[in-house]
Amino acid sequence: MSTTQANATLVNTSLDAAYTEAAERFVAANPKSKAIQEQAEKAMPGGNTRTVLHYHPFPLRFARGEGCYLWDADGHQLVDFLGEYTAGLYGHSEPVIREAIKQAADDGWVLGGPNLLEARLAQTIVDRFPALERVRFTNSGTEANLMAIAAARAFTGRDRVMVFKGGYHGGVLYFGGSPLNAPFDYVMGDYNDAEGSAALIREQGDRLACVLVEPMCGSGGCLPGSVEFLQSLRDATRETGALLIFDEVMTSRLSPEGLHGLLGITPDLLTLGKYLGGGLSFGAFGGRAEILDRFDPRRPDGWPHAGTFNNNVFTMSAGLAGLTHKYTPERAVMLNAAGDSLRGRLNDAIARRGLPLVVAGRGSMMAVHPGTTVPMSPPEAGRRPRKLIDLMHLDLIAGGVYTARRGMAVLSLPMGAAEFDRFVAAFEEFLDARRPVIEEAGRSIGKAGG
CATH class of the missing domain: 3.40.640.10 (Type I PLP-dependent aspartate aminotransferase-like (Major domain))
Structure with a gap:
């Protein structure tokens, strides 16, 4: 896996144990985000003003973004596949938009x-x-x-x-x-x-x-x-x-x-x-x-x-x-074709390993789900073991890839082949390192009939 993960002893005796290990590793790697979280809790309930951005053990605090990259308070660089839940289509500090905002400010x-x-x-x-x-x-x-x-x-x-x-x-x-x-x-x-x-x-x-x-x-x-x-x-x-x-x-x-x-x-x-x-x-x-x-x-x-x-x-x-x-019509077609291609690569990686995961979505929006078939509805998705997706979220962060906690990944215009390759590599590392608990989650779906 990544250098951070290679230096850790990965625990896969159970999904709960694997998540506990990943969370402890996350805490150790992000002391400044942890300190900012604790300070924020004095003024905001849970240190939070937007519920979806909170996750256990605490959310990363970001210092800046450029293109399709983010830097957190502890100096880690991550590829931004959260994309502000689809609002970040243009990436960070896009020059054309920055100039438009500057002109608006100059004009009052x-x-x-x-x-x-x-x-x-x-x-x-x-x-x-x-x-x-x-x-x-x-x-x-x-x-x-x-x-x-x-x-x-x-x-x-x-x-x-x-x-x-x-x-x-x-x-x-x-x-x-x-x-x-x-x-x-x-x-x-x-x-x-x-x-x-x-x-x-x-x-x-x-x-x-x-x-x-x-x-x-x-x-x-x-x-x-x-x-x-x-x-x-x-x-x-x-x-x-x-x-x-x-x-x-x-x-x-x-x-x-x-x-x-x-x-x-x-x-x-x-x-x-x-x-x-x-x-x-x-x-x-x-x-x-x-x-x-x-x-x-x-x-x-x-x-x-x-x-x-x-x-x-x-x-x-x-x-x-x-x-x-x-985001001209031509760029819209290109970006969504890139998303279809990336989703296909992720599903191919799963299929080669015979693991019970699936990547749903369309175009430049996608999400990972436990199980071998795409859920038909949100309640069906919610019945599947979500802690596996929580674990994936922390493992991808350790691999330098930032996604939504719920397993959602979104493309932005500044992304190219290097970022897509990085995502696929981090995802494949997760599949290989966590095979036992991924298979455990799959068995639990079968027992529940979900």
Whole structure:
């Protein structure tokens, strides 16, 4: 394995023992991150202000980033395959975006009125995604989904929302997974169950305002929705008068036209975020003109939509520069082809060793799961032994590769062959060094029937 791992005595007597050893090694290698964590706990609960970034024994604290690399507080260099959960598509300190931000700063910010950039960014986004006839900006994907749901309820005159078990649509949109959820009346279907989902939509009838779904579950494990499943939602919502909302906050990066454009399934409303702000805080929602035009402030019955920083000049400038100069349609195709190739290499490495792991995903987004088949839904993924993925996370860090704790890996534009090779090498080292506990996890899945 890496030098750090080669100098350690790897423990593989059980998954728990292996994880304990890896965690102890992590603590010893990162004293400055540990000290910063302890100091942070005095001012923030758990030393944290963003739950997803916390992991045991403590999260690395980063000092800087450049290109597709990160340096933590203890001076370790890592290839950044977390990619800010898809928002970091441009990498760190991309010159084109840095210059756009500098120009925005030179021209002044918090201007208190429409600026010269927002309409240009809006038109660029509308031209890019087939589902959009009109668009409005927000500050995050969470806000975008909240506004899309609110718009659907107002437009239809109905209250109920349909989502899917284990889905995630923002900080207050876990649906069943958090006591802090927004108080929407909702029902939950099973992801990738075409027949059951269509039946539930028809059963809800004129009580159902909208169906909110990711065409590929992002935080749920990069689990693609089947065309049959997504088309069944389109057909059933059209039949009952409910609106179909595609949450493409993550997945819009997967083709020049977003995943809905690639699949040829057009929702009524679309939500966006992440990389489209050029790496700054951003969200957007849009769709059919007859729905979005209800937000026209010139109408006496126009719906209000506030947000001090919806059109902030930094995001408008960075987002426009990124889409027009860096993430062109041609680059989108190339990046996602590179992701498909990398995922294939990882699955080939698993297959050569006959191990019970699988890498799910599409294009530039992927995630590793215990088991020999891709889970069909987030709940199925959650029933598999997650401690194995926790162990992989720590082992990959020791090998110089930074991924999401949940096993997710995301590509960014600065990456090339050297970074992909480094990821494959670190992953193969994990497979070889941890074979006994990987096989143990596989047996546990078989016993549980998962």
